[in-house]
Amino acid sequence: MGKSHLMKKSLLVLVTAWILLGCQKDKENPEDSLDQYATTYEVIQGTIWDQFCISCHYAGSSFARQSNLVLTADVSYNQLVNRPPDNSSALEDGLILVGDQGLESLYSSFLWEKINVLDQEHFYSDHPGYGSLMPLGGDPLTNGQLEYIRQWILAGAPQDGNLVDRMVLNDTSKFISPTFKPLDIPESGVQFHVETFDIQANSDREIFIYEPLENEEPLYISSYEIAMKSGSHHFILYSFPESLNINKPASGAIRDVYTSSGEYNFGTLFFMQYHEFIAGTQVPTLRYNYPKGVALKVPANAGFDLNSHYANRKNETIKGEVYANIHTIPEDEVEHLAQILNLSNDDFSLPANQVTTLEKTYTFSGERHIFQLWSHAHEHNTEFKVFVVGGERNEELIYYSNDWEHPPILQLDPPLHLQAGEGLRLEATYDNWESRTLTFGLRSTDEMMILFGAYYE
Numbered sequence: 396m397g398k399s400h401l402m403k404k405s406l407l408v409l410v411t412a413w414i415l416l417g418c419q420k421d422k423e424n425p426e427d428s429l430d431q432y433a434t435t436y437e438v439i440q441g442t443i444w445d446q447f448c449i450s451c452h453y454a455g456s457s458f459a460r461q462s463n464l465v466l467t468a469d470v471s472y473n474q475l476v477n478r479p480p481d482n483s484s485a486l487e488d489g490l491i492l493v494g495d496q497g498l499e500s501l502y503s504s505f506l507w508e509k510i511n512v513l514d515q516e517h518f519y520s521d522h523p524g525y526g527s528l529m530p531l532g533g534d535p536l537t538n539g540q541l542e543y544i545r546q547w548i549l550a551g552a553p554q555d556g557n558l559v560d561r562m563v564l565n566d567t568s569k570f571i572s573p574t575f576k577p578l579d580i581p582e583s584g585v586q587f588h589v590e591t592f593d594i595q596a597n598s599d600r601e602i603f604i605y606e607p608l609e610n611e612e613p614l615y616i617s618s619y620e621i622a623m624k625s626g627s628h629h630f631i632l633y634s635f636p637e638s639l640n641i642n643k644p645a646s647g648a649i650r651d652v653y654t655s656s657g658e659y660n661f662g663t664l665f666f667m668q669y670h671e672f673i674a675g676t677q678v679p680t681l682r683y684n685y686p687k688g689v690a691l692k693v694p695a696n697a698g699f700d701l702n703s704h705y706a707n708r709k710n711e712t713i714k715g716e717v718y719a720n721i722h723t724i725p726e727d728e729v730e731h732l733a734q735i736l737n738l739s740n741d742d743f744s745l746p747a748n749q750v751t752t753l754e755k756t757y758t759f760s761g762e763r764h765i766f767q768l769w770s771h772a773h774e775h776n777t778e779f780k781v782f783v784v785g786g787e788r789n790e791e792l793i794y795y796s797n798d799w800e801h802p803p804i805l806q807l808d809p810p811l812h813l814q815a816g817e818g819l820r821l822e823a824t825y826d827n828w829e830s831r832t833l834t835f836g837l838r839s840t841d842e843m844m845i846l847f848g849a850y851y852e
């Protein structure tokens with residue numbers, strides 16, 4: 396008897412404690428800390444735009460100019476709602492940034508396309524012209540934040556009113572990239588496959604494999620796709636100049652850049668001096684389309700050198716594997732030939748135990764429309780900036796990366812138009828924490844300062 400009474404009593408204590416604790420917990424939940432915001436839109440502004448977007452999207456910044464979008468509280472609502480996108484593919488597809496028609500507006504919202512990481516596969520495979528997912532170069536928004544914005548759009552994207560349950564913001568989980576899987580064979584084009592290979596614990600492995608294309612006619616690349624198993628530092632497709640009069644490497648064989656004792660393999664290095672950049676990425680999956688009518692010409696009987704680089708920082712062997720597709724169009728659909736931009740500064744030295752900023756300016760003798768840019772450097776690089784030199788946009792910062800491993804591949808839409816005599820200034824900062832001077836080198840413990848890209852004349 397007494398025992399059961401005691402049990403009841405302790406149960407009561409437990410329940411009381413649980414209620415008290417529950418109330419306590421309620422005080423910490425976002426519902427309460429969000430009390431300062433009267434409306435749904437104010438919540439979005441204060442907890443999302445202000446936190447993750449306005450570092451770039453503020454009036455006068457080059458990012459705001461590139462995207463024609465300012466997201467600070469004073470103007471963001473009118474910048475977004477019922478406004479056509481700046482991106483020309485999205486405009487052509489009839490999207491608006493955010494419409495006020497509820498559900499149908501969700502499917503025509505470019506803002507939603509740009510942040511909805513859950514649909515990332517669709518975004519990159521179906522809309523290569525839409526640029527990058529936002530926030531650019533950062534972690535995606537949480538699933539709760541996305542749901543909150545989705546419900547706001549479904550509610551007609553009002554400026555006033557408190558329509559969306561703030562509890563959805565409690566879901567702080569984030570999208571995790573899909574697992575690596577083979578690409579479909581292109582309808583018109585070529586697929587390359589770097590079969591699985593081992594990368595030993597705590598080491599780099601960089602390999603080349605030469606694949607002849609056996610194409611009787613020139614090919615015109617309008618788009619490419621790359622999927623890399625995780626852990627990759629980069630994948631690049633190179634070609635050799637048409638005029639090159641040497642025997643190409645044996646087809647299909649793996650050529651390591653380093654020997655097993657860590658020395659350079661000079662047989663591999665030999666061919667690197669002739670490489671011409673075709674396509675590449677440092678992110679696990681990429682689909683990229685050249686602007687409409689623009690294609691990259693590959694001469695008849697060409698061959699590509701496939702270059703895969705993995706940096707394994709784990710204590711166990713990992714496996715590398717890559718798929719790459721090039722998509723081609725018929726010659727009569729080509730309006731402009733794409734050219735590859737490859738600005739490499741290989742003449743520098745970075746003193747030991749010091750932070751150094753290198754600058755190099757490149758001017759072009761002819762007119763250029765640059766539509767793609769990405770930087771390439773190694774682990775001591777802390778910042779990589781690119782400025783316009785000359786013309787109306789003189790001194791404008793057009794490219795920025797603070798992530799040497801995954802620099803953003805920036806699509807410039809419309810392309811950056813440079814007149815003859817104008818150019819680009821590269822400014823790269825390195826923190827050389829080593830006790831030795833660093834110079835240009837291929838190994839990830841050496842340094843690089845390269846701006847890759849694509850343009851047409």
Ligand code: HEC
Nearest residue numbers: 447448451458461462480481482506509526527529530531
């Ligand atoms: C590191 C800078 C940066 C950050 C942070 C950033 N953006 Fe962007 N944003 C850009 C650049 C550059 C573009 C243009 C290139 C592109 O679309 O990929 C852009 C384009 C956009 C566009 C397309 C505009 C148009 O009309 O074409 C939208 C929408 C957008 N951003 C929303 C956001 C939102 C929302 C956030 C925060 C969750 C965000 N961005 C964070 C740099 C940034």
